[in-house]
Amino acid sequence: MLKKLFSKSNTKLEKIYAPITGNIIPLSEVPDPVFSEKMIGDGIAIIPSNGSIVSPVEGEVIQLYPTKHAIGIKSVEGIEILIHIGLNTVGLNGEGFETCIEVGKHVKPGDNLIHVDLKLLKEKNLDTVTLLVITNISEKKVKINSYASGTVNCGDQLLECEIG
Secondary structure (H helix, E strand, O other), rough: HHHHHHHOOOOEEEEOOOOOEEEOOOHHHHHHHHHHHOOOOOOEEEOOOOEEOOOOOEEEEEEEEEEEEEEEEEOOOOOOOEEEEOOOOOOOOOOOOEEEOOOOEEEEOOOEEEEEEHHHHHOOOOOOEEEEEEEEOOOOOOEEEEEEEEEEEEOOOOEEEEEE
16 A cells, blocks of 8 residues: 555656647537547547648657548557548548648647648538547546637647546
């Protein structure tokens, strides 16, 4: 018991910053059960006010979908983050998305990742909600300590996570 009381904690804190400017909504309000029921992880959703997507953490781009609607980043602390732009946007096959980065590249918070034409998504009656989901929350023992709310600007702190 004393050993546990006086031993150093192996937990680490990681801050995750907003990848886009807009209004925050809880994942539970996203009209897609894959996200609202947290089937692939926990996180937050943002209804974007512009189409510039930036890196929310320092890390490495580990996945860029061929359709350019989603990107995966692994933070330096090992948190794997999926940024998914819009709902049912995979069907656009990359139309309206311009990537600024490639797989294997090191990124820092605020580095440009993708630009999306929100006007095009709206013209095609697609939901523009952008999701930030931690996909390895169980295996890395990630606990989200705080969530931002209301309106967020690119680069504002969005989440604070405890790892381990």
